[in-house]
Amino acid sequence: MELKNTKLFFPILIASGALLVFLMRAFMNDYILIIVNFVGINIILAVSLNLTNGFTGLFSLGHPGFMAVGGYVAAILIFPAARKEMLLPELPRWLAMQQWPLLPALILGGLCAALIALIIGFPVLRLKGHYLAVATLGFLIIVRVLITNMEKYTRGPLGLNGLPSLTNLWWVFLWVVITIYVSWKIKHASLGRSMLAIRENAMAAECLGIALAKTRITAFVIGAFFAGVAGGLWAHLVTAITPTSFSILMAFSLVVMVVIGGTGSITGAALAAILLTLVVEILRPLEEFLGAYGISEIIIAIGLLAILIFRPRGLFGSSEPSFLVKRKKTPQGSEAGI
Amino acid sequence: MLELKNLHVYIGKTHVLEDLSLEVKLGEIVALIGANGAGKTTTLMTISGLIRTRSGTISFQPDMESSRKEISRRKVEDIVSMGISHCPEGRQVFTTLSVKENLYIGAFQRRNKKDIKDDSESVFNLFPRLAERMNQRAGNLSGGEQMMLSIGRALMSRPRLLLLDEPSLGLAPMLVERLFERLDRINKEGTTILLVEQNASMALELANRAYVIETGRIVLSGTGHELSDNKEVQKAYLGLT
Amino acid sequence: MSLYFAEQMVNGLILGSMYAIVAIGFTMIYGILRLINFAHGDIVMIGAFATLGLVIARLPFPIIILVVLLVGVFMGIVIERVAFRPIRGAPQVTGFIASLAISILLQNTGILIFTAQPRNFFFPDYLQRIVNIGQITVRVLDITIIVTSLVLMILMVILVRTTRIGMAMRATAENLNVARLMGIKIDRIIMLAFAIGSGLAAIAGMMWGGKYGQIDPLLGFVPGLKAFIAAVIGGVGSITGAMLGGYILGFAEILFVGLLPPSFSPYRDAFVFGLLIIILLILPTGLLGRKEEERA
C-alpha cells in the first residue's frame, strides 16, 4: 500500500480541522462543545484500540483499564495542592506537592499506562484467540479492584471530584491528530515491512515471527499510551473520576466502534466513534424523557448484532478510503473444511 | 448411481473445481487420482455436502428401484441417510471415544440395535485388530489401526456408496495390499466405491474405471487398465519413464 | 479454628456447586462451538428473577424449579437461534463480541423492566430454617443447593457418558465436520448444548438469589466470569473438568477470604482474575482438558 497525496492531504486535513475547531468554539454553545469533546476523545480511544486490534487481530477489553491508569495519574498530578491536602491527606509529601499543567500530566499518564501495557503485554500477548480478550478483561477488573482499594491515592470508590476543567477542544483536537497520524504511520510502515519480509523467502518467515511479536507489543503499548492520554483528557472534561467510570460497558462500546468501523480501518474507527457517540448523545435525553433506562444500550447491542450478522466486515471494511491509498488489497476469506 | 455434472466449487475466492464431471455406476470401484492440491478431497467433500457447489448438479440413485435425486443442496445428514458414506482424509477418528463407540457413532442414524451389533461384528471380522482393542480410546490406536477404524466406521451406516479419501495413507505396504483386498471384498458384497488415492498403481489395478484430476478439472478417464497403460499417466502418477 | 474451618468448607462447597453448574454450560458450548459465551452468566440473572416472580406468585416449590429450568432452556434456545446460528463459521472473536452484545442486551432489558435497584429475594420459610450438623449450623437451603447440584451433575455425567445423544455430543465437540459425516444433526446438538447449559445456569440463578438474598439485573456478570474461570481451570471443553474447576475456584476463593487477614478480602476479585491469567499462561489446557487441535 503506497500512500498517495498524504504529504499534502494531512496538512490540509489538519488545517480544515483546526478551522472547524475554531469556528465551533466561537459559535457553539457549551453543551454541544462538550459532546464534540467526547466525540474527539472517543476517536482517540477507538483509533488507538484499533491499532492494537490491527496487530493482535484481537479486541483488547483492557482499554478502559489503561484509561483509568492515565486518568488517575493525570488527576493526581494536576490537582491543586491545597485541595489535595483536603481530599487525599495521606498522599506522600512529594506527590502532594505536585501541581502540574495539563500537557505534561497527560503525557506522564499515558507513559504510565504504556509501562503497564509493556509489563503485562509480554506474558499476555502470548495468548491466542479469544483467550487474549478474556485476559485483558481480567486486567481491567484487576485495575478497578486496585484503584478501589488504594484509598491513599484514589479515595477508593468515592473517586476524585472537582478536578479542574482543563480539557478543551484544542487539546482534544491535538491528540486526535497525533493518534491518527501515529496509527497511520505504523499501519502502513509495518504492513510494508511484513510484505517485504515474505518476499525475502522462507528464512525470513521465521524472523517474521519475531518481528510480529515485537510489533504486537509495540502496538499494544502505543495503544495503551493513547488510552492513558484519553483517560486524562476525559477526567478533566468530566471533572471527576471514579473506578466505576471505566466499566466493561465502556470496553464494549469501544469494541463496538472498532467492529462498526471495520477491523483495521483507521478511518472507519474514527467515523464509527463519531457515529456512536452522537447516537448515544441523542438517545440519552430520550432515555431520560421516557424514564426507560437501558434502552440506548439495548439499541446499540441490537445494532451491533445486526452488523455482525449482516455486515461481518464492518460498515467500512478494513481498508482506508481509496482517495487516501493507491491500491486496495482485499483480504481473502476462507471456508471451513474438514 | 452417482453423477457429477459441470461442478464449479469455490473455497473462499479460489476456484477449486472447474467444470468437473464424473460418473460412478452401480457396483463399480472408481478411482480418482491426481497430484496434491488437485481437488480430490474437495470433490468428495462436495459430494457429501460439506462444501457447497457454486453451480452444477450432483445426482444420486441409491439402487435400481429408487429414483434419481439431485443432492447438491441437501444437508449432510440427509445425504448420509440416502446411503452415501464419506471416510475423510487423514484417519479422523474420534480420539476421545472408544473403538466401539466410534463404530456405533458410524451407525448413528440407524436404530436397530441387533443389526448394528451384527455389523460391528463384521467390521471386526474385516479388521481383527480392532476387535482386540474394542474398549480402548481410539486415540491410543496406532495410525494404521485408526485408518482401519475410520473405514470400519464408514461402513457402519451400511452405505450404498462409499467415498474413501486416501485410505492407504500412512499404512505399511503389506497392509496396503491387505486393505485393497478388503476393499475388493466390500465391493463384491455390494458397496459401490469412489476411491481417492495417491497410490495410483494399486488404485488403477483395483478400479473398474478411473479419472485423473488436475487443478480442478478432469483431464483423463477410462478403465483402470487403459489408464495404467497411458504414457502420460505412467509418467506423472506411476513413476515410470 | 477447626469449627470455623469446617464452616468455611461448607461455604466453599456451596459457592463451588454454583460455579460448577454454571461452568458446565459454558464448557459444553465452548467444547462444540469454540465460543466463549459471555451471555451465559446473564441466564443466571434471568433464572434468579424468574424464581422471584414465581415465589411471589406462590407456586409450589417443585413447580418453581421446573419452570425456572424451562425458562433457562427456552432462553438458551432463543439466543442460539437468533444470534449465534447466523454467525456460525465466523471468526472466534465475532462470536465472542456477539455474546458480549447479548449480555449487554439482557442486562439492560433487565434494567428496563426491573430497574437497576437490587430487590430482596426470599424463599419459603422451611428453606431458611437452620439445622445443626454436628457443631456446624447450616440452612436447609444450603444443603438443598449442595445436593441439587450434585444430582444435576451426576445426571449430566450419565447423559454424556452413557447415552447415544451424549456420545453424539462428545463426537461433535471433538470434530464438528466429521460428526456431520456420521449423519449427526449438529444443529440439534448445538441447540441441546445451549438448552441444557442455560437450564442449569437458570437453576444456579435460583440458588444465587437464595444464597445472597438480593438480586439485580447485573448479578449474572460475576458468576458468569467466574464460571468461565472454573471452566478454564478444569480445561475448557471438559464437563468433569468444569465441575472440578468450579469446586476448586469456590474453595480457593473462600480460603483466600477466610484464611488471609481481612485486609486482603477486598482484593478477592483481583485474586481470582490474576489466577485466571496465570492459569491461561502456564496451563492453557487446564487440569483435564485436551490439547487444542487446530481445526481447519
Ligand SMILES: Nc1ncnc2c1ncn2[C@@H]1O[C@H](COP(=O)(O)OP(=O)(O)OP(=O)(O)O)[C@@H](O)[C@H]1O
Ligand atoms: N480451506 C481452504 N482454503 C483455501 N483453499 C483451500 C482450502 N481447502 C483446500 N483449498 C485449495 O483447494 C485446492 C484443492 O484442495 P484439495 O484438498 O481438494 O486437494 P487434494 O487433491 O485432496 O490434495 P491432496 O492430495 O494433497 O490431499 C488446493 O489448491 C487447496 O489449496
Ligand SMILES: [Mg+2]
Ligand atoms: Mg486430499
